[in-house]
Amino acid sequence: MGTVLEGSVRKAGDKLRVTAQLINVSDGYHIWSKDYDGDVKDILNFQSNVAEQVVQALQVKLGGDETRALAKKPTENPEAHRLYLLGRYEFGKYTQAGWNNAIRYYEQALKLDPNYALAYCGLADNYAYMGSVVMPEKEAIAKEKEFAQKALELDPELAEAHMSIALALIGAFDWQNGLKEFDRALELNPNLAFAYEVQAWTVNGLGRFDEAIAKTRKAVELDPLNPFFQMSLSFFQYWARQYDDAIAQARKTLEMDPNSAISHVLLGLSFLKKGDTAGAIVELQKARAPDPGAWYQGFLGYAYAISGDRVKADQALHELEDLAKHQYVSPTAFATIYLGLGDKGKVLDWLEKSYEQQDSACWYLKIDQIYDNVRNEPRFQALLKKVGLDQ
Numbered sequence: 001m002g003t004v005l006e007g008s009v010r011k012a013g014d015k016l017r018v019t020a021q022l023i024n025v026s027d028g029y030h031i032w033s034k035d036y037d038g039d040v041k042d043i044l045n046f047q048s049n050v051a052e053q054v055v056q057a058l059q060v061k062l063g064g065d066e067t068r069a070l071a072k073k074p075t076e077n078p079e080a081h082r083l084y085l086l087g088r089y090e091f092g093k094y095t096q097a098g099w100n101n102a103i104r105y106y107e108q109a110l111k112l113d114p115n116y117a118l119a120y121c122g123l124a125d126n127y128a129y130m131g132s133v134v135m136p137e138k139e140a141i142a143k144e145k146e147f148a149q150k151a152l153e154l155d156p157e158l159a160e161a162h163m164s165i166a167l168a169l170i171g172a173f174d175w176q177n178g179l180k181e182f183d184r185a186l187e188l189n190p191n192l193a194f195a196y197e198v199q200a201w202t203v204n205g206l207g208r209f210d211e212a213i214a215k216t217r218k219a220v221e222l223d224p225l226n227p228f229f230q231m232s233l234s235f236f237q238y239w240a241r242q243y244d245d246a247i248a249q250a251r252k253t254l255e256m257d258p259n260s261a262i263s264h265v266l267l268g269l270s271f272l273k274k275g276d277t278a279g280a281i282v283e284l285q286k287a288r289a290p291d292p293g294a295w296y297q298g299f300l301g302y303a304y305a306i307s308g309d310r311v312k313a314d315q316a317l318h319e320l321e322d323l324a325k326h327q328y329v330s331p332t333a334f335a336t337i338y339l340g341l342g343d344k345g346k347v348l349d350w351l352e353k354s355y356e357q358q359d360s361a362c363w364y365l366k367i368d369q370i371y372d373n374v375r376n377e378p379r380f381q382a383l384l385k386k387v388g389l390d391q
Contacts, residue, residue: 015037015038015039016037016038016039017035017036017037017038018035018036018037018038019034019035019036020034020036021034074116074117074118075109075113075115075116075118076113077112077113077116079112080109080110080112080113080116080119081109083105083106083108083109083112083119084105084106084109084116084118084119084122086105087101087102087103087104087105087106087109087119087122087126088102088122090102090105091122091125091126091129092226092228094129094228094262096130096133096134096293099126099129099130099134102122102126103123103126106119106120106122106123106126107123109122115154116154117150117151117152117154117155117158117160117161118151118158118160120147120148120150120151120154120161120164121147121148121151121158121160121161121163121164123143123147124143124144124145124146124147124148124151124164124167124168125144125163125164125167125194127140127141127143127144127147128140128141128144128164128167128168128171131144131171131358131360132330132332132357132359132360132361133293133295133330134327134328135328136328136357136358136359137171137357137358137359137360138357138358140171141168141171141172141358144164144167144168144171145165145168147164148161148164148165148167148168149165151164152164152165157188158188159184159185159186159188159189159192159195160185160189160192162181162182162184162185162188163181163182163185163192163194163195163198165181166178166179166180166181166182166185166195166198166199167198169181170198170202170363171358171360172358173358173362173387173388175202175205175206175388178202179199179202179203182195182198182199182202186199191222193218193219193222193223193226193229194219196215196216196218196219196222197215197216197219197228197229197232199215200212200213200215200216200219200232200236201232201363202363203215204235204236204239204367205363205364205366205367205389206366206389207366207367209236209239209240209367210240212236213233213236213237213240216229216232216233216236217233219232220233225256227253227256227257227260230249230252230253230256230257231250231253231257231260231262231263231266233249234246234247234249234250234252234253234263234266235266237249238266238269238270239364239367239368239369241273241369243270243273243274246266246270247266247267247270247271250263250264250266250267250270251263251267259290261286261287261288261289261290261296262287264283264284264286264287265283265284265287265296265299267280267283268280268281268282268283268284268287268299268303269299269370271283272303272306273369277303277306277307278307280303280306280307281300281303281304281307284296284299284300284303285300287299287300288300294320294323294324294327294328294329294330294333295330295333297316297319297320297323297333298316298320298330298332298333298334298335298336298337299336300316301313301316301317301320301336301337301340302336302337302339302340302370303340304316304340305337305339305340305341305342306340310341313337313340313341316337317334317337320333320334320337330354330357330359330361331350331351331353331354331357331359332350332351332354332359332361334346334350335347335350335351335354335361336370338350339370339371339373339374342373344373344374344377347374348374348377348379348380348383351365351380351383352379352383355383355386355387362383362387363387365380365383365384365387365389366384366389
């Protein structure tokens with residue numbers, strides 16, 4: 001690659017300025033640069049016009065499909081587009097409140113433009129991440145499929161729609177067809193960072209750690225300020241048993257996003273593997289502080305059990321049982337505490353319930369070292385076969 005085209009956007013009131021510049025990769029020399037001014041109220045037309053003018057200025061030769069893609073606008077309604085972007089922002093917080101807000105924004109966008117395929121993708125992806133956390137995965141997948149299919153019907157060539165379909169397929173443990181849809185999404189849009197990211201989680205579950213890390217690095221290259229991508233990299237390093245690298249990456253994520261509770265989980269699990277149970281408990285308590293959800297409670301109870309504090313482990317278990325009386329709790333949260341307590345029978349009972357609900361924790365059965373003590377159990381091997389991870 002000899003040159004790269006970069007762009008930046010500045011906003012002042014309702015005015016936008018886009019600066020495009022062509023840079024020589026070998027020495028960083030700026031070959032060409034130009035500013036484009038527009039109005040935020042007409043952002044969709046402005047976006048298309050800037051792209052067309054840049055192509056003309058650089059005399060880039062495009063084929064018919066590329067030209068049509070360049071001119072294509074996701075919606076004619078700027079307010080619908082604004083609401084969609086707000087939805088994506090809320091989705092990116094990866095919290096229950098954020099997901100609820102995102103649904104509201106996507107639904108408002110669809111009221112303004114019922115044929116807005118990207119908004120249906122937003123809803124599909126939202127439910128993909130809500131599954132196993134705030135609702136049973138099986139219920140989430142049903143909604144996910146519905147919205148992803150609607151997006152695909154509206155726009156069969158929309159990369160995001162194929163990515164949403166892929167997520168739904170993977171959620172149902174259809175690994176190969178899911179991977180094919182990820183490939184199709186990236187064929188349609190090679191710069192779709194989120195597709196690289198979720199594809200990475202898929203191949204990670206299949207035990208292809210180097211590939212998962214490489215795909216995540218590609219996502220980070222495309223979207224370097226996305227803390228979720230940074231966090232994912234630390235988890236793939238953890239599952240690859242590269243604990244020092246995982247710890248360093250988790251700390252880097254926390255510098256970018258101090259509220260990343262899941263990064264504290266990663267630190268806690270890594271410290272446990274390095275024998276630092278006290279440090280692990282401190283990190284897992286930090287994870288639970290901003291979000292006392294079932295997932296975090298399960299890991300904290302696990303750490304208490306590993307440290308030998310049976311009283312606090314049992315207390316964490318009872319708190320989960322109380323929580324389950326008024327909100328959804330993933331069966332895997334219970335299994336996690338029983339793993340720490342060494343009760344293999346209860347672990348497998350709860351993991352079988354996880355499978356029945358198509359819980360996303362089943363993605364990691366093959367590779368997560370937390371299951372090492374039950375890995376050779378016949379019931380665990382049967383679970384691996386059911387989810388297609390026995391090879």
